[in-house]
């Protein structure tokens with residue numbers, strides 16, 4: 017029995033995840049779902065946002081469907097998402113940007129870079145170490161090259177003209193691309209942020225370090241209607257977690273206006289990860305048809321509510 | 337006598353700077369210009385891209401008009417631009433993004449963050465220290481707040497949900513904004529990269545750390561026609577350098593197709609820095625009129641050459 021852990025989390029996570037789950041269940045009634053609590057809400061109730069019990073539950077699952085968690089800028093609070101990515105060693109953050117004339121996959125290294133957690137305060141300055149390891153670069157490069165091999169080509173986003181740490185990253189990625197026989201070029205991350213917007217057709221798979229991927233994928237969301245549209249996968253050797261790129265959006269939570277597309281598409285990525293390409297394609301196709309029929313949430317200029325959009329997708333998958 | 341050091345540098349720097357200089361000279365024939373050599377070309381000839389003599393020349397100037405220098409990704413080569421910014425302590429990198437419905441100024445901290453130069457290689461990983469100092473944050477916050485005071489409001493781009501070093505940056509900026517009486521809000525840099533594109537009208541002055549400002553300004557160039565349009569100022573207590581945001585673009589160099597607008601507008605910023613708001617406005621207006629007349633370089637979809645565009649701007653300032 018394949019077991020899917022479901023973490024709604026906070027804010028709009030609680031609205032979009034139930035829809036994504038219902039859509040997955042509709043195409044794969046055989047999967048076993050179980051709810052796992054984590055996040056700011058849990059923390060306020062219990063003092064622990066993601067304790068050992070939560071982690072054990074997540075580890076026991078074949079895949080995790082994740083919503084969003086609120087991270088207060090309280091220095092004492094550790095981001096749940098970062099904790100999970102780290103403890104499950106989810107090293108590849110895969111973010112497809114798909115839409116009219118756009119078909120890009122950003123592969124973001126997800127465990128190191130500026131997210132090293134190595135930080136300290138000196139007398140009058142705060143320091144964070146950006147870490148680029150050979151092993152970390154190698155495994156993300158392999159992941160990105162394997163993906164690019166089945167697609168078209170690879171772009172390595174970097175800032176090697178300033179950061180020596182990126183010379184290592186570029187060296188490893190280009191070597192891996194050569195070995196894999198993948199056409200590859202490098203691009204400075206600032207220039208890339210602009211060129212991706214101006215000429216999305218020139219990009220296919222983009223691999224980059226952690227925070228560059230974070231910024232780049234949000235900027236690229238501009239091409240396809242914003243964050244409400246972007247799904248993501250966080251992949252490790254043994255675990256995998258699927259989540260919309262958007263956050264918990266407390267400002268719009270509980271109002272039935274959040275766009276559930278990102279969460280539903282994350283569900284499709286989960287299905288694909290389980291090896292069920294047909295089910296994944298059915299979900300993607302259902303979303304496309306609903307959007308194409310003009311049923312859209314407010315962020316896209318439509319009037320459909322979160323639940324109404326979800327119901328429309330459910331009808332489509334039922335039909336498919 | 338006010339002395340302007342002119343550094344053409346490499347690539348298209350050699351094409352756009354002479355035009356910017358001619359435009360400045362046309363409105364201010366009293367300024368004294370002197371050429372200073374620096375960059376990759378000089379390095380290839382002399383083994384030194386920016387030696388003590390160059391630095392002394394730059395220090396002796398009242399302002400520097402700078403083109404672009406090529407930075408080969410050779411680990412032994414140090415970026416001339418970074419060297420100059422550091423040695424002249426040009427702490428504020430000011431990048432106006434102006435165009436149809438867009439009027440934003442990105443104020444980028446220009447001396448620390450990931451550009452600290454504190455880097456090392458451990459056994460199997462490369463590390464760079466991101467440094468955020470209280471003093472560095474205070475002076476850029478003061479600069480940004482003074483600017484925002486004469487405009488509308490301030491946004492502090494940061495990643496304090498991940499980087500403790502950004503908690504300090506945010507704390508200092510918001511405190512300074514409160515003291516200056518400037519309306520201020522904070523925004524995570526990933527969300528900001530997207531929202532700036534989707535809702536440019538919501539932004540006025542944006543202050544952020546070094547590499548975030550680097551990426552954000554390139555992405556924002558999308559709003560106004562790309563890098564060919566973006567000027568910048570690098571401001572310190574004692575020195576100031578004005579340069580297009582674009583690089584030396586070796587791929588298009590020497591073909592009379594580079595867009596000189598960024599360089600000319602950098603010249604306008606230089607005039608404004610010298611206290612001559614009228615001359616700066618005259619140059620800006622001339623550029624606007626020429627563009628409005630449909631005279632545009634290839635990057636904007638036009639057919640005008642670099643020199644032809646420059647000649648048109650010169651005619652306009654002559655007329656004004």
Ligand SMILES: CC(C)[C@H](C(=O)O)[C@@H](O)C(=O)O
Pocket residue numbers: 087095097098230261263497498526
């Ligand atoms: C919430 C935050 C810690 C996270 C990140 O920076 O990775 C988010 O922006 C993302 O992209 O998943």
Ligand SMILES: CC(C)[C@H](C(=O)O)[C@@H](O)C(=O)O
Pocket residue numbers: 177178206407415417418550581583
């Ligand atoms: C060339 C490079 C060192 C420079 C930077 O990163 O600051 C450039 O991208 C810029 O924005 O001026």
